Amino acid sequence: MSIATTMIIRLEIRKSVASFGDVASGIAAAGGDIVAIDVIRAGKDVTTRDITVNVQDAANGDIISILSKMPGIKIINVSDRTFLAHLGGKIEITPKMPIKNREDLSLVYTPGVARVCTAIAEDPRKAYSLTMKRNTVAVVSDGTAVLGLGDIGPEAAMPVMEGKAMLFKQLANIDAFPLCLNTKDPDEIINIVKAVSPGFGGINLEDISSPRCFEIERRLAEELDIPVFHDDQHGTSVVAFAGLLNALKVVNKSIENARIVVVGIGAAGVSICNLLLAAGARYIYAVDREGVLRKDLQYDNPEWQKLAAATNPEGIEGGITEVIRGADVFIGVSRGGILTVDHLKSMASDNIVFAMANPTPEIEPDLAEPFVRVLATGRSDYPNQINNVLCFPGIFRGALDCRARTVNLEMKLAAAKAIASVVHPDELNEQYIIPSIFNEKVVEQVRLAVIQAAISTDAARRIPKDVAAITE
Ligand SMILES: NC(=O)c1ccc[n+]([C@@H]2O[C@H](COP(=O)([O-])OP(=O)(O)OC[C@H]3O[C@@H](n4cnc5c(N)ncnc54)[C@H](O)[C@@H]3O)[C@@H](O)[C@H]2O)c1
Numbered sequence: 001m002s003i004a005t006t007m008i009i010r011l012e013i014r015k016s017v018a019s020f021g022d023v024a025s026g027i028a029a030a031g032g033d034i035v036a037i038d039v040i041r042a043g044k045d046v047t048t049r050d051i052t053v054n055v056q057d058a059a060n061g062d063i064i065s066i067l068s069k070m071p072g073i074k075i076i077n078v079s080d081r082t083f084l085a086h087l088g089g090k091i092e093i094t095p096k097m098p099i100k101n102r103e104d105l106s107l108v109y110t111p112g113v114a115r116v117c118t119a120i121a122e123d124p125r126k127a128y129s130l131t132m133k134r135n136t137v138a139v140v141s142d143g144t145a146v147l148g149l150g151d152i153g154p155e156a157a158m159p160v161m162e163g164k165a166m167l168f169k170q171l172a173n174i175d176a177f178p179l180c181l182n183t184k185d186p187d188e189i190i191n192i193v194k195a196v197s198p199g200f201g202g203i204n205l206e207d208i209s210s211p212r213c214f215e216i217e218r219r220l221a222e223e224l225d226i227p228v229f230h231d232d233q234h235g236t237s238v239v240a241f242a243g244l245l246n247a248l249k250v251v252n253k254s255i256e257n258a259r260i261v262v263v264g265i266g267a268a269g270v271s272i273c274n275l276l277l278a279a280g281a282r283y284i285y286a287v288d289r290e291g292v293l294r295k296d297l298q299y300d301n302p303e304w305q306k307l308a309a310a311t312n313p314e315g316i317e318g319g320i321t322e323v324i325r326g327a328d329v330f331i332g333v334s335r336g337g338i339l340t341v342d343h344l345k346s347m348a349s350d351n352i353v354f355a356m357a358n359p360t361p362e363i364e365p366d367l368a369e370p371f372v373r374v375l376a377t378g379r380s381d382y383p384n385q386i387n388n389v390l391c392f393p394g395i396f397r398g399a400l401d402c403r404a405r406t407v408n409l410e411m412k413l414a415a416a417k418a419i420a421s422v423v424h425p426d427e428l429n430e431q432y433i434i435p436s437i438f439n440e441k442v443v444e445q446v447r448l449a450v451i452q453a454a455i456s457t458d459a460a461r462r463i464p465k466d467v468a469a470i471t472e
């Protein structure tokens with residue numbers, strides 16, 4: 001699929017050798033459409049210009065290669081719309097009121113602020129009413145499992161964390177702060193998160209590689225009284241389960257009898273297997289690089305050891321090829337390109353395939369489509385986007401609003417069912433098993449379901465007014 005995009009090319013034209021006309025005809029020849037020209041520097045011999053060009057993705061490379069071969073032309077920089085959207089970062093902090101005069105200053109800052117500080121010192125619970133704590137989430141990453149890109153480091157992880165913060169704000173009005181840590185040591189990560197936690201109402205762990213992520217989350221959840229939620233584990237499993245509930249309805253199969261292959265038993269894969277087991281699945285086959293997990297093998301990773309005992313009931317040996325034969329469902333949370341058309345052909349009829357690796361799915365959707373009944377990916381440019389963004393804004397909105405101590409299994413199952421229920425049974429079909437992230441009902445319904453589940457499991461410390469009104 002080619003998507004029209006805009007690029008800005010900064011180039012120097014040496015006037016004695018080339019003219020702007022040469023540049024314009026080069027761009028036109030490669031299929032680009034010039035929409036703006038800015039003169040950055042007009043020297044006697046050399047002029048520097050920014051040329052804004054509309055192109056089809058496919059033509060991108062052609063334009064640059066034609067221009068770079070032209071005598072007298074030097075390309076200084078090329079930006080596309082994606083890069084331009086990231087200039088200087090994607091979020092900022094905005095005060096709720098302006099400070100216009102001394103009176104305002106003495107309210108929000110010294111001396112007025114001191115009385116508020118004292119009130120909180122006397123009763124720390126007041127942090128929820130007198131600071132931003134009730135609406136803040138820390139998005140914490142060490143940059144070790146960023147999308148499917150792997151260990152690219154904390155600086156390189158920032159654009160994803162800023163993106164998550166944008167989504168928290170736009171979809172659930174939550175103020176989220178990207179915190180990318182320059183350490184991979186679980187003890188140090190735990191200590192840092194605990195140390196910064198007073199200002200936050202919740203902790204969203206993101207893109208921390210497995211198996212380290214399991215211990216980090218478990219210890220933080222035990223030691224903090226605010227919800228700690230590893231999005232790649234639970235956000236992903238909630239959304240995958242929501243999609244699966246609806247996909248199974250489309251093909252008229254049950255979760256209890258479906259043979260489900262999950263590939264990539266890292267953060268997302270472990271949590272998906274656990275949630276599906278909790279929801280009644282009996283035939284799960286958990287495959288990682290060394291093959292399918294089996295009861296008769298020993299694993300260093302305690303999560304794998306537990307899963308091995310609860311999955312692969314027949315003790316099948318081998319890898320994807322062996323377990324996908326006759327399977328009803330494939331869920332990929334591993335890396336791009338590991339699934340083949342032959343794998344798909346060997347599945348049961350009316351098969352369901354969720355190729356969720358980002359940004360490159362386990363199989364190209366165009367390649368898979370003819371051999372799959374219900375197909376979903378993690379991407380926004382194909383139907384059925386199964387991405388954890390359908391979960392984390394609503395689950396945190398609910399958890400913050402009822403001041404939940406934790407996010408427990410019941411809250412996750414409730415969130416998944418809420419997401420699935422946004423697709424009305426009349427609308428349900430192969431191309432529409434999961435609501436769009438822009439569907440405003442998603443956050444609203446996930447929030448409500450999560451609060452109700454938190455209340456009924458004693459995880460809530462307060463009942464929001466609107467929920468109290470419904471339950472009265
Ligand atoms: N769509 C979504 O909402 C969503 C959410 C979370 C993660 N993901 C994607 O899922 C993938 C995994 O994310 P994660 O956070 O669980 O990472 P992770 O590093 O914790 O786990 C990845 C696992 O995949 C395994 N793996 C790699 N290559 C494999 C292969 N060829 N065969 C079998 N297993 C293989 C690794 O050994 C590892 O256990 C990434 O591509 C990520 O972008 C998608």
Ligand SMILES: O=C(O)C[C@H](O)C(=O)O
Nearest residue numbers: 146147148232358387388
């Ligand atoms: O960030 C995403 O788009 C989803 C998920 O958190 C991932 O790591 O791939």
Ligand SMILES: [Mg+2]
Nearest residue numbers: 147206207232
């Ligand atoms: Mg992630």
